[in-house]
Amino acid sequence: MAKVFLPFQLKQITENNDFIEVKGKTLREVINNLDNMYPGIKDHLVEEEKIKSGLSAICGFAATRKGLLQELEEDTEVHFLPAISGG
């Protein structure tokens, strides 16, 4: 199961848990399963089948570039954070 950490503003939707354990072998499956657990949360994370603009999905140690196609191994941590660009 992936461990999903949500941005602060979404934690109230998920009963203020530090993280939620969600089944899924890809980021898409995890988000869909999360939406089944907390209906409507997908709209905060995804638009037009892509990670929402301004958000970054960290899978494991680093921001994924595969979007919803990112494969996830057992116990991978998934963090949704504000996107960052550099100089």
Next chain:
Amino acid sequence: MTLKNYKQKKDFNVIGTNPIRHDGYDKVTGRAIYGADVKLPNLIWGEVVRSTIAHGKIKSIDVSEAEKMEGVFAVITHEDFEKNNKDANVNLARDMQNILAKDKVLYKGHAVAAVSARDRNTAKEACNLIKVEYEELQPVSNVSEALEANAPILIKDLVGDHLGKSVNKTNIAKQIRHQLGDTNEGFKHSDLIVEKEFNLQMVHQGYIEPHNAIAHWDENDHLSLWSSTQGSFAVRDLTAGFVGLSESQVTTYPVEIGGGFGGKTKVYLPPLAALLSKKSGFKPVKMIMDRVSVFLASGPAPGGKVKVKLGVTNEGKFTAGIVDLKFEAGAYPGSSIAAGATCCLACYNIPNVLIDAFDVVVNKPKTAAYRAPGSPQVSFAVESVIDDICEKMNWDKIDFRINNASKEGTRRADGVQFNKIGFIETLEAAKSSDHWKSPLLKKNKNKVYGRGIACGFWMNGGGKSTVDLMLHDDGNIALNEGSADIGGTRTSISMQVAEALGISAERIQPSIPNTDSIGFTGTTGGSRTTYATGFAGLEAANKLITEMKKRATIYWEIEETDIKFSEGNIYSTKDPELKLSIKELAAVIGETGGPVSSTASVNLPSGGNGFGIGICDIQIDTLTGKTDVIRYTAIQDVGKAIYPQYVESQIVGGAAQGIGWALNEEYYMNDKGIMTNSSFLDYRMPTSLDLPNIEVILVEVANPQHPYGVRGVGEVPIIPPLATLGNAIKDAIGTRIYSTPMNPGKILEVLSNG
């Protein structure tokens, strides 16, 4: 584990050497072509009319006199953008207003109209004929003014996102929060709590080459662009969006870049030049910003306020930390608060953390990236408080940091765990450095001395990159890559390819083609290029090797299983007589199926995290308040230094910019909200005469995400200097200065107050 960890190569032939850089002769002889050097047939010039006030409504723009002037081809205002791009979404429409103001001007220098004419002087004269009538409004010059109860609202239709809640009539465009553990509980277990607030002024990257653009919109609605930029593809895509074209209708031709440091990740002139070209009968239009406009109207780094509260136990462990950062976004939303929030406490393992970050619009130019955007500001505050804690508790400043340092598995304040990092190794290198072990000079008449140390963190980028390789008949390799070369990446990428192919770096001939001739490659920024484009180069090299092996089997008429590549040679594993170097194979390869080439595109996750430390000794003249940096050492985990001289020069450059930021640089605003020091005479950047020989210690803890261990390098070195200098000044005069720049005036004020 979703990331692949690579087995690290340890023995290198090319990596770690300092060959003659491929662009060296062109740069030192002046042959290299920069944006301002580009000339096209029938070229005309564009100039911009800029706002004379910091904040106001545009009541009218009268362009009639300018349009009548002999030699003028076209005048454009915001209406021309709207005509070309009727479907712009909210964010694009707002960005278009920064390129050319619509109904309000939000900073002095805000572009209001643009003119094309037969020459530059005629265009300037025509600009003087354009009459703009304003209703002047009260300017909002900093975050404190922006957050006052009755502050003027800069952008009427701005809907603030405050922790997910939509808020109208606000100057706070965004608030984000990171929270780990329980800070109240953490502070209860603290034996010492230190809380301080710091103020920072807006600063500019100060690149020597000003923004420029040449645009040619032709009769087929195809746009050709030349512009000084950190990303040809970004210029293509952003300009296309602004002027209502698709990406395939725009081609960007690369030119050399005379400095960017993050400031050339945005576009200002290309959309104006494009629309002027179209409206001028498809003539190519050239535009160059003057220095004053660069300061007034291109994106600087945000100033703002950073409040820090840290708690520690008597045993020297952090218990809790709170950071509240408010950054000036400038006229439109989008400052580097997310990076500031991620970086501020990332160096340390702190169990209970609360970070709030606010993006606040003010009447200043819209901010842009500047080397490790957001991190120097927050590091200034956090590392200053840590210095105070160590002094109050009489702790060794490096040992305390080692005792709390982040390492593999440490969870950052934003929740993400670190992969293999080298912060502790970097701290240990600082501790054993000659600088740290050497005595500080003693007070002498009106000269006092101080030493400071501080740390910094940047996460380093990944992203999309493409590299193409072609084997010439003479055995040399042509390399095309899509990254703008702002810091020697042509050579650092070539060296990685050379290492993989087992040949010398000189045998690789790198070039950067136009955006129609190479696959998409992200902007050079975030210290991503040597890592990500270098990775693409490695993949392309491996594909080339595979193809060369296949061709050798055809040439020798042997099985593919019987062949091996090593150190630039191809062998038969069964017949010792069958051996060809790349050069020998290249001479005969045409007969085996034509030319050999390869291409590789990657889209990498973010790169290896980087940590750096600054140590500096300063001398302060107590009569003048002037600070002289007499010794500065930068220590940084660079993963693997591909080209050590380049790495060192990146670190020296970053440190120099950070020293200028700490001591002298600022947007000095008058009471009308107007910058009054918009020239290099008055905006005081350090020159070589102001700086000592900056010493560099490279620490190499390999990044497991890259086969050669590469970590980004360019961002980190600008982070530590602000706090390093602040801590040194406190060491010298016994009092901390809580704002940048820590200039002679502030030091004299402290000294005069005893």
